[in-house]
Amino acid sequence: MTTDHWNHRAATRNSAVLAAAVAAVLGQPAGAQATEEGAAREILEEVIITAERREQSLQEVPSSALVFSAKSLEEQGISNVIDVQRFAPNVAINTYNRSTFINIRGVGIAQSAPTSSPGVAYYIDGAFIAHEQFIAQSFFDIESVEVLRGPQGTLTGQTSTGGAIYVRTPVPSSEGFSGYFDQTVGDYDWYRSVGAVNVPLGGRAALRLAATWDSRGSYTKNIGPSPSSPGSGDQFAARAHLRFEPTDSSTVDLRFEYFDRQTDYNAIKNRNDAVTSAPFIIEEDAISYLNQDGYRASIEGRFAISDGVQFRILSSYLDADNEDQADGDRTATALPVPLPLPTSGTNTRLYPGRVGLTTQSFETWVTEVNLLSTHGGDLQWVVGAFYMDETTPVQVLRDNRNTVDFVASTSTIEAEAKNESKSLFGKLDWRLSEAIALEAGLRYSEDQQDYTRFMLPGPPPPGCFPCSNTASSSETTGRVGVKYYATDNSMYYATLSKGYKAGGVNLDPRLEVFGPETNEVVEVGVKSTLADGRLRLNGAAFYSNYDGIQLSALRSVGAGPLLPNTLNAAKSVLYGAEFDLTGQFGALGWNLSGAWLHGAFDEDVALTNPLTSADELVPRGRTLPFTPAATLAAGVQYDYAVGQGLLTPRVQVSYMDKQYSTAFPAATTTVPARTLMDARLSWRPSDQLLIEGFVNNVFDKTYIAVQLQDASSAQGGIIYGAPRHYGVRLKYGF
Numbered sequence: 001m002t003t004d005h006w007n008h009r010a011a012t013r014n015s016a017v018l019a020a021a022v023a024a025v026l027g028q029p030a031g032a033q034a035t036e037e038g039a040a041r042e043i044l045e046e047v048i049i050t051a052e053r054r055e056q057s058l059q060e061v062p063s064s065a066l067v068f069s070a071k072s073l074e075e076q077g078i079s080n081v082i083d084v085q086r087f088a089p090n091v092a093i094n095t096y097n098r099s100t101f102i103n104i105r106g107v108g109i110a111q112s113a114p115t116s117s118p119g120v121a122y123y124i125d126g127a128f129i130a131h132e133q134f135i136a137q138s139f140f141d142i143e144s145v146e147v148l149r150g151p152q153g154t155l156t157g158q159t160s161t162g163g164a165i166y167v168r169t170p171v172p173s174s175e176g177f178s179g180y181f182d183q184t185v186g187d188y189d190w191y192r193s194v195g196a197v198n199v200p201l202g203g204r205a206a207l208r209l210a211a212t213w214d215s216r217g218s219y220t221k222n223i224g225p226s227p228s229s230p231g232s233g234d235q236f237a238a239r240a241h242l243r244f245e246p247t248d249s250s251t252v253d254l255r256f257e258y259f260d261r262q263t264d265y266n267a268i269k270n271r272n273d274a275v276t277s278a279p280f281i282i283e284e285d286a287i288s289y290l291n292q293d294g295y296r297a298s299i300e301g302r303f304a305i306s307d308g309v310q311f312r313i314l315s316s317y318l319d320a321d322n323e324d325q326a327d328g329d330r331t332a333t334a335l336p337v338p339l340p341l342p343t344s345g346t347n348t349r350l351y352p353g354r355v356g357l358t359t360q361s362f363e364t365w366v367t368e369v370n371l372l373s374t375h376g377g378d379l380q381w382v383v384g385a386f387y388m389d390e391t392t393p394v395q396v397l398r399d400n401r402n403t404v405d406f407v408a409s410t411s412t413i414e415a416e417a418k419n420e421s422k423s424l425f426g427k428l429d430w431r432l433s434e435a436i437a438l439e440a441g442l443r444y445s446e447d448q449q450d451y452t453r454f455m456l457p458g459p460p461p462p463g464c465f466p467c468s469n470t471a472s473s474s475e476t477t478g479r480v481g482v483k484y485y486a487t488d489n490s491m492y493y494a495t496l497s498k499g500y501k502a503g504g505v506n507l508d509p510r511l512e513v514f515g516p517e518t519n520e521v522v523e524v525g526v527k528s529t530l531a532d533g534r535l536r537l538n539g540a541a542f543y544s545n546y547d548g549i550q551l552s553a554l555r556s557v558g559a560g561p562l563l564p565n566t567l568n569a570a571k572s573v574l575y576g577a578e579f580d581l582t583g584q585f586g587a588l589g590w591n592l593s594g595a596w597l598h599g600a601f602d603e604d605v606a607l608t609n610p611l612t613s614a615d616e617l618v619p620r621g622r623t624l625p626f627t628p629a630a631t632l633a634a635g636v637q638y639d640y641a642v643g644q645g646l647l648t649p650r651v652q653v654s655y656m657d658k659q660y661s662t663a664f665p666a667a668t669t670t671v672p673a674r675t676l677m678d679a680r681l682s683w684r685p686s687d688q689l690l691i692e693g694f695v696n697n698v699f700d701k702t703y704i705a706v707q708l709q710d711a712s713s714a715q716g717g718i719i720y721g722a723p724r725h726y727g728v729r730l731k732y733g734f
Contacts, residue, residue: 043533044584045069049146051166052155052427053126053312053372053382059527062439062481062493064149064540064578066593070170073142076635076652077680077694079184079192081139084165086654086676088147089595089631090578091163096266096706096719098290098322098358099132104149106574106599106627107162107519107546115417115451115504116550116566119517121152121160124167125255127298127316128157130364130390130419134294134320137237137259141196141210143168149578150521150542151499154427154441154479157368157386161499161519161546171253172206172243173198179734186727189217189232204245211238219723220267223275224283233263233290249304260293265326268708268717271668279702279720287325294320294362308375318364325357357397364390383426392417414454421447421502427479437483439495446474447502447516451509469509473516475500490528497521501550506565511555514566517548531583539579546572546599551625551663553608569663570605572624574598587639599627601663609664610709611716618663628657628673645685653677661707668716674703676721690731700724 047058047067058067066088068078076087081100085093092103102108108119109132122129124138146166153159179197184190196210218231237259244252265288267280275283298316305311365388372382396413427441452468481495503515525540549569576597583590601622609616635652658673677699682692706719 044529044536044582047536048144050144050168051146051148051152051164053370054374054380058538059491059529059536061527062483062491062495062525064523064525064538064542066147066580068145068147070143073145075637075650075680075682077678077696078145079139081136084145084147085656087593087633087635087652089593089633090149090576090597091147092626092628092656092659094706095136096268096708098292098324098360100135101132102135102162102165103626104147104163105542105544105576105597106624107544108626109550115449115507117419117502117504119160119162119501119550121158121164122167123157123164124296125169125253125298126156126166126300126314126368127255127296128366128368128386128388130158130318130366130388131362131392133292133322133360134259134296134318134362137235137261137292138167138239138257140194140212140237141169141239143170149540150495150523151477151479151497151519153423153443153445153477153499154425154497155382156370156384156425158388158421159423159443159445159475159477159500161501161517169210169239169241170196170198170208172208172241174200174204174206174245176200180731182729182731184727184729187725188219189215190725190727191215206243208241208243209239210241212236218264218267219720219725220269220280220282222267222282222284224285226284226286226288228264228284228286228288230264230282230284230288231267233261235259235261235263247304249310251300251302253298253300255298255300256295257297258295259320261291263290264288265290265324266719268326268719270717279718280723290322290324292320292322294318296320304374305371308373308377310370310372310374312370312372313367314369315365315367317366318362320362322360322362323358358394359396360392360394362390362392364388378431380429381427384424386421386423386425388419388421390419392419415507416452416454417505418450419447419504420449421445435485437485439479439481439483441479443477444474445477445500445502446472448472449502449504451505453507453509467509469505469513471503471505471513473503475516475518477518489530490526492524492526494524495522497523503550503568504566506555508555508565511565514550515548515568517546517550517568519547520545534583534585536582537579538581539577541577542575544574546574546624549624551607553610553613555608555613565608567608569601569607569618571602573600573602574624574627588636589638590634590636592634594630594632596630597627598629599624607663610662611664611666611668616664622663623660623665625660625662628659630657631655642683643685645683648682648684650680650682651677652679662709669707669709671704671707674701674721676701676703688733690729692729692731693726694729695724695726697722697724 048055049058049061049067082093082095085091090105094101102120104120118132122135129135149163151161152164177199182194184192192214194212199207201207214235216233218229220231222229239257242254269279269282296318300314303311368386370382370384373380393416423443423445425443429439431437449471452466454466477498477500479497481493483491483493485491499519501517505513521542521544523540523542528537549572550566551569552564553567555565578595580593601618601620603620605618606615607618632655637648637650640647655675659671660669662669676697678696679698680694684690700723703721704718705721709716
């Protein structure tokens with residue numbers, strides 16, 4: 001019988017350590033097999049990365065990257081995508097409103113709109129996820145998470161300016177029936193269940209089924225008349241993966257996933273709360289909720305068309321819906337704009353009422369085809385084509401005068417965005433000698449966005465019903481690099497890369513379209529394995545010219561309301577460094593990683609301040625949003641032989657420096673620095689069973705996770721991070 005989703009090599013080595021300890025206590029020598037496996041425990045496991053559409057050692061990839069295996073995700077307690085940022089320096093991931101926002105090295109996205117594009121590409125099993133609304137639902141039954149910093153696009157999928165995150169789930173195996181069940185129970189009414197089974201279907205086919213249910217209470221108490229409990233929610237998701245191997249050199253993978261997430265929206269603290277300043281007490285009079293549901297399906301085929309050449313095709317489809325409404329003024333008193341007045345941006349700020357009800361639908365087709373080399377020669381290559389087509393209708397009811405339902409809305413928006421993206425790309429890797437290797441990649445991208453608003457709030461201008469606009473952009477990007485192998489265990493590299501993010505149409509199409517942004521990066525780095533395989537040290541330094549940055553602002557046209565809109569800022573410069581140090585010395589394991597980042601505008605520019613909706617000067621040298629100067633993550637653990645099992649305590653610390661949420665530093669845009677500590681105690685009485693207790697945020701640090709600027713009030717709001725919370729976990733494999 002096999003044990004599924006457990007690291008077999010680690011489990012074997014753990015057993016060897018236990019056997020050696022028992023032998024020492026009894027004064028008897030350990031067996032030869034235990035001695036060999038105990039010695040294997042002394043070195044680090046090889047880390048595999050698949051971002052280049054083939055399996056490679058992390059130490060061979062000339063890029064600043066982090067890989068979280070299933071084992072490391074478990075050891076560090078990473079149960080959702082937001083947790084990744086605590087252990088990946090220069091990576092910021094936040095969830096608010098309906099979306100998950102990812103920034104790498106200060107480059108990414110800071111708003112959610114049907115016309116916005118991510119600066120960090122996110123993939124699940126190779127399929128590009130086009131919208132940030134539907135990232136978090138799939139984080140269960142994970143094989144690995146790969147984080148690549150810097151522009152991407154010559155290898156796979158969609159182009160990006162900030163980086164890419166690749167999430168892989170386990171592949172079905174025909175070797176035997178196996179599975180696991182994983183249950184977590186915590187305070188604040190947290191219950192999380194994850195389970196999976198692997199079912200051989202005979203011959204060359206196998207099926208893997210996985211599901212999760214996650215129910216959480218809120219850290220925050222709502223003392224207003226609303227029955228909502230913002231911050232609480234339930235989520236269910238299920239995944240099926242069928243693999244068929246027609247021949248020894250071909251595979252076909254069919255994947256299907258369903259998700260249903262229902263929450264009471266974010267717990268957002270009014271900055272000027274007149275009742276209490278307590279961070280986890282809010283008052284709302286309106287019913288708040290966020291519901292997201294849908295499914296994604298994909299088919300992937302890999303076929304050997306000749307000796308050493310493989311054809312790959314991956315086509316995916318997403319059909320999903322989003323519906324949310326929230327208390328705009330975040331008080332127990334509704335003050336909507338009086339009926340005689342138009343719902344202009346000025347009046348909305350004077351009479352902050354309901355933001356409204358937003359309903360969105362998403363239909364996205366993505367197809368990627370590749371030809372790639374599979375031989376083991378000195379020349380490796382991949383070429384590909386990418387195509388995406390999506391339609392996103394949206395309806396917004398604003399300025400409602402009723403806190404229960406929308407019977408008195410005076411402002412309605414009906415709109416539809418259509419996006420089309422197509423590109424060709426390729427990359428060549430050439431090993432010139434034992435010491436020198438070169439790489440070169442090229443990509444050409446074309447993007448078009450058509451956006452139509454069918455209804456405009458307030459009196460529309462003549463000839464603008466409906467209003468439409470179109471944005472088109474194209475760009476040639478690429479990457480060149482050199483690798484130098486100083487020894488068998490150390491590699492130095494230098495790369496020059498350019499990334500691109502498409503322009504688009506603003507939510508009010510009467511505003512000017514925004515252009516594309518580009519990011520040119522020079523990076524030098526080192527990958528090294530030291531101390532006879534016990535220590536791994538990787539580091540990188542970079543300099544980036546970031547041009548045409550797409551920043552979010554609140555703007556209105558005439559008597560229209562304030563809406564999130566995107567504009568292009570001036571040139572900016574980012575530079576910094578990252579390192580990752582991992583050690584395994586017998587039963588002692590530890591990790592230390594950190595980053596330093598400087599990002600600033602490189603010239604004076606006039607931008608719209610989200611807090612005032614007025615154009616203001618941003619001087620050269622001002623800090624860019626989402627660029628904490630320093631980030632750090634460290635952890636240490638030790639395996640003790642106790643009885644018939646292993647007892648492993650672990651302590652980990654993360655630090656993130658101060659950062660700003662907009663280009664206008666102020667108390668209301670500052671996210672202060674924070675240091676958080678977690679502690680875990682795991683007991684493995686056998687290879688099949690894990691029992692664990694944990695405490696997150698051990699010292700109960702109160703910290704701001706998000707400084708929110710929105711269209712409903714001049715004050716915006718604050719989302720606080722989770723207070724100290726604890727729980728127990730049981731995992732059983734079979």
